[in-house]
């Protein structure tokens with residue numbers, strides 16, 4: 117039987133790597149993307165391109181019609197990373213992060229649940245380590261990924277009676293275009309800082325730049341996340357969460373979450389200061 121999967125945000129990064137891997141493993145892959153050039157590239161790779169902005173109900177309705185069969189899996193991957201110190205981030209930017217990462221994901225899940233029920237399929241949500249730890253300068257992004265943790269927990273139990281499993285994949289830093297995009301976006305709204313705060317926020321901007329560079333260069337290859345998605349889709353008894361990070365980073369995240377908050381904050385502040393100077 118044909119095993120069909122829909123992946124959103126498949127035009128680049130983790131989505132593209134996942135779509136490519138799943139196609140190589142024999143799945144029929146519907147690959148959602150927004151840009152015409154991405155859609156063309158996806159088609160050339162043997163994937164079925166779907167014009168799909170997850171915030172647009174009309175795109176979702178067309179995608180529903182384009183996928184006639186039951187779905188084996190939905191990989192809700194589309195996302196962006198609004199960043200910056202919370203005093204300076206315009207609420208509209210935070211809103212955009214929630215609109216795409218949270219509501220866009222929910223809209224996609226709602227649209228394709230009939231297909232997933234028919235196929236007793238699985239939902240893989242693209243969470244993040246930022247859904248486990250809200251680091252400074254990543255507040256707007258973390259707010260969206262914490263919200264996704266909540267959606268995943270509620271959905272997992274709600275959909276259990278239908279045989280539809282819900283798995284959250286939580287990558288650490290992955291080398292994809294998201295960080296460059298996030299930095300360019302933030303540079304548009306972070307300046308100028310309020311009078312008297314330039315020193316602190318100037319240093320924060322420098323820290324954000326270094327963090328973005330470090331993530332873009334030193335992050336895991338997106339293929340590693342693709343492998344975790346494949347496991348989430350095919351393991352007979354998938355875990356609720358797969359944390360995908362360098363082992364040392366994964367240990368750090370687990371440890372930080374266990375520490376008393378005062379100690380955790382002090383450690384994080386120390387790293388922030390080091391990055392800023």
Ligand SMILES: NC(=O)c1ccc[n+]([C@@H]2O[C@H](COP(=O)([O-])OP(=O)(O)OC[C@H]3O[C@@H](n4cnc5c(N)ncnc54)[C@H](OP(=O)(O)O)[C@@H]3O)[C@@H](O)[C@H]2O)c1
Nearest residue numbers: 125127128129130150169170194195244287289290292294
């Ligand atoms: N890279 C990391 O370190 C990392 C870590 C943890 C989690 N993640 C998560 O992994 C997912 C993929 O990110 P990535 O790192 O692969 O970055 P990416 O290369 O920037 O991919 C994000 C994709 O989402 C698409 N997208 C954005 N807004 C959309 C919308 N409204 N509708 C449909 N598609 C939309 C983008 O399409 P356009 O090109 O058209 O904008 C892009 O193809 C995101 O959910 C991200 O939060 C990434």
